[in-house]
Amino acid sequence: MPVVTVLSTGNELQDPGKPLETGCIRDSNKTTLVSLMKEAGFPVVDAGIARDNPKAVLSKLKEALSTGDVIVTTGSVSMGERDILRDVLITDIGAMVHYARVFMKPGWVLTLAGSLLVLAFH
Numbered sequence: 246m247p248v249v250t251v252l253s254t255g256n257e258l259q260d261p262g263k264p265l266e267t268g269c270i271r272d273s274n275k276t277t278l279v280s281l282m283k284e285a286g287f288p289v290v291d292a293g294i295a296r297d298n299p300k301a302v303l304s305k306l307k308e309a310l311s312t313g314d315v316i317v318t319t320g321s322v323s324m325g326e327r328d329i330l331r332d333v334l335i336t337d338i339g340a341m342v343h344y345a346r347v348f349m350k351p352g353w354v355l356t357l358a359g360s361l362l363v364l365a366f367h
């Protein structure tokens with residue numbers, strides 16, 4: 246089975262385990278994704294949270310690529326000025342984006358990119 250590495254993006258995200266700080270929210274998406282992947286039988290690596298700047302996203306993505314055969318990310322592929330993941334994938338990783346939109350809302354900015362294989366959704 247391929248190893249699936251799951252990475253979240255967002256300055257506001259906080260891991261479970263300590264009281265929630267002002268202006269933060271729990272990284273519930275990663276918890277959900279990790280559980281779903283495990284339930285489906287995949288070995289899973291939790292790659293943590295990348296903060297919303299290109300350097301942090303690149304460094305976390307590189308780390309993720311070294312642990313997983315498939316990378317699933319959440320956040321940072323929509324229309325906001327801090328939605329930078331796609332740029333980093335193309336410019337810094339050299340990934341090919343196969344698609345960046347699907348006919349569904351919410352969730353229309355689902356992105357599939359291959360370098361190895363990165364599935365970025367949000």
Ligand SMILES: Nc1nc2c(c(=O)[nH]1)N[C@H]1C(S)=C(S)[C@@H](COP(=O)(O)OP(=O)(O)OC[C@H]3O[C@@H](n4cnc5c(N)ncnc54)[C@H](O)[C@@H]3O)O[C@H]1N2
Nearest residue numbers: 253255271272273274275319320321322323328351352367
């Ligand atoms: N838990 C949620 N996740 C996502 C939501 C949502 O409503 N709740 N909306 C989805 C859609 S549609 C879009 S578009 C993207 C936008 O996410 P971005 O990261 O690009 O933009 P933000 O403005 O930072 O996030 C929107 C909203 O979703 C919360 N969020 C983002 N990532 C996570 C996460 N890992 N765990 C929990 N909540 C998250 C964020 O704090 C904002 O309130 O988001 C999709 N995902």
Ligand code: MOO
Nearest residue numbers: 323351352353354
């Ligand atoms: O860009 Mo979301 O996918 O707000 O619907």
